[in-house]
Amino acid sequence: MDYTIKIGGEAGQGIQTIGDTLAHIFTKAGYHVFANQDYESRIRGGHNFYQIRVSHKPVIASRSSVHILVALDRESITQHERELSFDGHVLYDSQMINEKFDKPYFLNVPLLELAQKYGGSKIMANTVAIGAVLGMLGMNPDIMYQTIENNFKKKGEAVIKANIECSKAGYEFAKNECLKCSFMLSQFDKPKMLITGNEAIGAGAIASGLKFYSAYPMTPSTGIFNFVADHAKEYGIVVEQAEDEISAINMVIGASFAGVRAMTGTSGGGFSLMVEGISLSAMTETPIVIALAQRPGPATGLPTRTEQADLLFALYAGHGEFPKVIFAPGCPEQAFYLTNKAFDLAEKYQITAIILTDQYLADSQWSYEGFDLGKIKYIDYRVREEKLKEIENYKRHAFTETGISEFAVPGQSKHLVVTDSDEHDEEGHIIEDSLTRIKMVEKRLFKKMPLIKKEISPPLIYGEKNPEIVLICWGSMFGIVKELIDELIEKYKVAMIHFSEIYPFSENQNWIELIKKAKKVINIEQNATNQFAKLIKMETGIDMENHINRFDGRPFTVDELLEKVYGYIK
Amino acid sequence: MEDPLQLMNFWKKSMATLNDYKGQKPAWCPGCGNFLILKAFNEAMVEMGIEPHQFVIVSGIGQAGKFPHYTRCNTFNGLHGRTLPVATGIKLANHELKVFAVAGDGDCYGEGGNHLIHAIRRNIDVKLFVHNNQIYGLTKGQASPTTMKGVITKTQPFGVLSEQFNPLTLAIALNCSFVARGFAGDIEHLKGLIKEAVNHKGFSLVDILQPCVSFNKINTFEWYRERVYKLSDDYDPKDRLLAFQKSLEWGERIPIGVIYRNIRPTLEEQIIVIKDLPLVKQDFGVNNIQEILKNFY
Numbered sequence: 001m002d003y004t005i006k007i008g009g010e011a012g013q014g015i016q017t018i019g020d021t022l023a024h025i026f027t028k029a030g031y032h033v034f035a036n037q038d039y040e041s042r043i044r045g046g047h048n049f050y051q052i053r054v055s056h057k058p059v060i061a062s063r064s065s066v067h068i069l070v071a072l073d074r075e076s077i078t079q080h081e082r083e084l085s086f087d088g089h090v091l092y093d094s095q096m097i098n099e100k101f102d103k104p105y106f107l108n109v110p111l112l113e114l115a116q117k118y119g120g121s122k123i124m125a126n127t128v129a130i131g132a133v134l135g136m137l138g139m140n141p142d143i144m145y146q147t148i149e150n151n152f153k154k155k156g157e158a159v160i161k162a163n164i165e166c167s168k169a170g171y172e173f174a175k176n177e178c179l180k181c182s183f184m185l186s187q188f189d190k191p192k193m194l195i196t197g198n199e200a201i202g203a204g205a206i207a208s209g210l211k212f213y214s215a216y217p218m219t220p221s222t223g224i225f226n227f228v229a230d231h232a233k234e235y236g237i238v239v240e241q242a243e244d245e246i247s248a249i250n251m252v253i254g255a256s257f258a259g260v261r262a263m264t265g266t267s268g269g270g271f272s273l274m275v276e277g278i279s280l281s282a283m284t285e286t287p288i289v290i291a292l293a294q295r296p297g298p299a300t301g302l303p304t305r306t307e308q309a310d311l312l313f314a315l316y317a318g319h320g321e322f323p324k325v326i327f328a329p330g331c332p333e334q335a336f337y338l339t340n341k342a343f344d345l346a347e348k349y350q351i352t353a354i355i356l357t358d359q360y361l362a363d364s365q366w367s368y369e370g371f372d373l374g375k376i377k378y379i380d381y382r383v384r385e386e387k388l389k390e391i392e393n394y395k396r397h398a399f400t401e402t403g404i405s406e407f408a409v410p411g412q413s414k415h416l417v418v419t420d421s422d423e424h425d426e427e428g429h430i431i432e433d434s435l436t437r438i439k440m441v442e443k444r445l446f447k448k449m450p451l452i453k454k455e456i457s458p459p460l461i462y463g464e465k466n467p468e469i470v471l472i473c474w475g476s477m478f479g480i481v482k483e484l485i486d487e488l489i490e491k492y493k494v495a496m497i498h499f500s501e502i503y504p505f506s507e508n509q510n511w512i513e514l515i516k517k518a519k520k521v522i523n524i525e526q527n528a529t530n531q532f533a534k535l536i537k538m539e540t541g542i543d544m545e546n547h548i549n550r551f552d553g554r555p556f557t558v559d560e561l562l563e564k565v566y567g568y569i570k
Numbered sequence: 571m572e573d574p575l576q577l578m579n580f581w582k583k584s585m586a587t588l589n590d591y592k593g594q595k596p597a598w599c600p601g602c603g604n605f606l607i608l609k610a611f612n613e614a615m616v617e618m619g620i621e622p623h624q625f626v627i628v629s630g631i632g633q634a635g636k637f638p639h640y641t642r643c644n645t646f647n648g649l650h651g652r653t654l655p656v657a658t659g660i661k662l663a664n665h666e667l668k669v670f671a672v673a674g675d676g677d678c679y680g681e682g683g684n685h686l687i688h689a690i691r692r693n694i695d696v697k698l699f700v701h702n703n704q705i706y707g708l709t710k711g712q713a714s715p716t717t718m719k720g721v722i723t724k725t726q727p728f729g730v731l732s733e734q735f736n737p738l739t740l741a742i743a744l745n746c747s748f749v750a751r752g753f754a755g756d757i758e759h760l761k762g763l764i765k766e767a768v769n770h771k772g773f774s775l776v777d778i779l780q781p782c783v784s785f786n787k788i789n790t791f792e793w794y795r796e797r798v799y800k801l802s803d804d805y806d807p808k809d810r811l812l813a814f815q816k817s818l819e820w821g822e823r824i825p826i827g828v829i830y831r832n833i834r835p836t837l838e839e840q841i842i843v844i845k846d847l848p849l850v851k852q853d854f855g856v857n858n859i860q861e862i863l864k865n866f867y
Contacts, residue, residue: 260849
């Protein structure tokens with residue numbers, strides 16, 4: 001069983017409400033779910049969709065064929081009817097789109113009429129639609145009623161009751177009228193969690209002891225900001241919306257200097273403004289974490305769409321030469337643990353750590369059994385309170401074996417904590433002499449970098465142990481390429497090498513052997529210029545010849561990618 | 571510590587002297603107005619019984635940016651224009667620490683203008699001291715936002731064509747909690763303003779007229795001395811309209827003193843999570859987010 005449900009319509013029609021509620025009902029019933037969204041940069045109108053894949057086996061990417069298309073506008077039918085599977089159906093309301101279809105696989109559900117009749121308001125047409133989808137699937141409606149009750153808890157009994165009545169009406173209607181529906185969905189397993197990339201980063205940051213978050217809203221990173229703000233009160237986090245991204249990163253640097261874990265989040269345009277701040281973090285050795293959720297550029301680009309085109313920009317962001325860490329998680333689970341690792345390495349080495357995602361990962365929903373909080377690492381690397389008394393003579397940028405100087409919390413002892421964006425001496429005062437300069441570069445860069453490299457895990461190798469075909473990918477390509485491997489492995493000796501800790505490269509380079517031995521190596525990236533392949537060449541000298549790219553702002557689907565890979569191997 | 575002699579010794583020990591405020595050797599030009607501001611600041615700290623470790627100075631880039639190195643204190647000498655965001659971050663993380671920002675006119679009114687507007691709006695309890703010499707010193711003599719209209723410089727060959735920036739009027743328009751103007755040539759008066767700003771709760775702007783002996787041949791010590799006058803004792807800084815009026819005085823007569831003052835809650839007072847304890851003193855460690863994860867099921 002592997003169904004795809006697509007809800008299409010204009011912005012503001014409630015596509016997200018329907019999609020999100022359905023996705024949660026499925027995970028509550030124990031199913032594996034993958035959901036992604038396609039939306040335009042507007043609040044009303046246009047054409048958007050929400051696509052949910054539900055299965056009894058793990059699913060981590062979208063498929064092209066649709067089993068149930070919920071069409072809230074005519075455009076949804078025009079654009080997506082051809083995506084229907086052989087047993088696919090369209091759920092629509094002829095009153096809503098002013099058109100009637102006689103085709104057997106079109107189910108005309110009077111969403112507006114039922115909403116008016118059972119809920120007293122047309123607004124509840126969305127709830128009717130949710131019920132109708134579950135009716136078509138023949139799923140027990142109990143979990144739906146619970147979910148609706150939970151969703152409308154704050155709105156009171158009357159609203160809950162009206163919505164339950166509406167969902168029931170939709171459910172009964174579809175169940176009785178959709179004679180050709182051959183779907184069957186029943187309670188499957190214990191409930192799973194359903195989480196987006198942005199939520200996973202927010203949860204990872206809070207688990208890691210985040211105390212200060214400052215940002216300027218920018219799609220698709222705003223979800224992290226919202227998430228942290230939503231939990232600020234319970235977890236004692238100061239959240240400040242800055243006047244611009246320059247201010248955001250400088251506030252984060254200030255808070256970190258004062259002794260707390262601090263983070264910001266943005267997308268390409270805002271990140272451009274933060275670049276001088278990254279350089280400041282490097283010179284003053286102040287740890288910060290930045291979540292960079294990519295969207296297609298240049299400039300404003302395609303604000304609500306996806307791309308992996310800021311990798312080299314992030315790599316080189318900041319004038320001067322200094323170490324930084326870049327992680328590009330492949331899924332919410334990786335995002336959760338890598339956010340924790342980003343905090344740990346940033347604090348340990350007093351550097352900037354960047355978590356590089358994109359709209360696709362930021363907004364897509366993945367289902368999991370759960371996250372292991374036991375794996376969250378927390379070491380307080382700062383010198384604070386009692387520990388400060390043990391220091392006799394404090395120098396903020398003291399030369400050490402490792403290049404890491406003790407970071408005292410200013411104001412908690414007589415020791416003065418002095419730092420400067422100018423080149424400085426061990427105490428933090430401005431210098432000009434060449435000897436100190438050389439020693440400082442050695443400290444910040446040459447001493448720390450090899451130690452940081454040791455912390456980095458090698459890429460994930462998935463599939464055949466001795467592959468003839470190797471697919472290389474990074475970041476959010478993880479799910480799609482992994483599903484591709486599952487398809488190909490029956491016929492080919494194939495493996496995926498997925499990079500999530502992308503800079504610096506790990507010392508463990510076993511993956512290079514795989515590439516050298518393979519007959520065909522194909523690099524897959526959601527950008528136009530193969531930026532990761534360039535990074536591989538820079539770090540290892542290996543030149544990749546075969547590339548699959550997409551840069552129209554839409555994510556790959558497994559089926560499209562499969563065709564492209566066949567183009568290389570058949 | 572009942573014994574008065576012992577008590578006196580205790581105070582002596584914890585009282586800072588001017589010696590405690592001896593910093594690095596200044597790289598300013600001889601005769602620079604900054605020396606006088608430094609003297610006024612150090613004396614103010616000593617007289618107020620504040621010790622070097624009890625505050626932090628955030629500075630930017632420009633001759634004023636070097637200020638914290640020449641006294642002794644916790645220091646974050648950051649980027650050009652970005653003093654106030656860093657100071658805001660520090661204050662939000664540790665509001666028990668006194669946070670001062672020192673910037674120049676190019677730094678704070680030019681590059682960092684947007685941050686000034688929003689720091690005033692937030693009313694973060696940061697004291698901002700602007701060394702306003704009406705010129706760019708470190709880059710050798712270009713016009714700053716406060717250079718007077720018509721002044722010819724190397725990069726303004728037709729003279730400054732933009733209106734002179736008036737920080738005080740802007741601050742009053744934003745209902746800034748404390749707005750003052752000092753003059754580097756009057757150390758005693760300036761020291762008084764610094765003390766008042768430090769004692770005031772809320773964002774404080776002290777614009778300090780500071781002659782640049784190398785690059786500003788117009789607004790010299792003499793030029794200011796002829797014009798500057800102290801606000802009279804019966805001037806009421808709580809009167810906003812009067813403050814607007816005073817802030818607009820420039821040219822023949824230039825007022826110095828506390829121009830405007832109003833009491834309103836600071837940003838940090840309004841943030842619930844730091845109401846009882848500064849952020850930096852709260853528990854450190856892994857947050858148990860079991861409750862958060864429950865929401866995803």
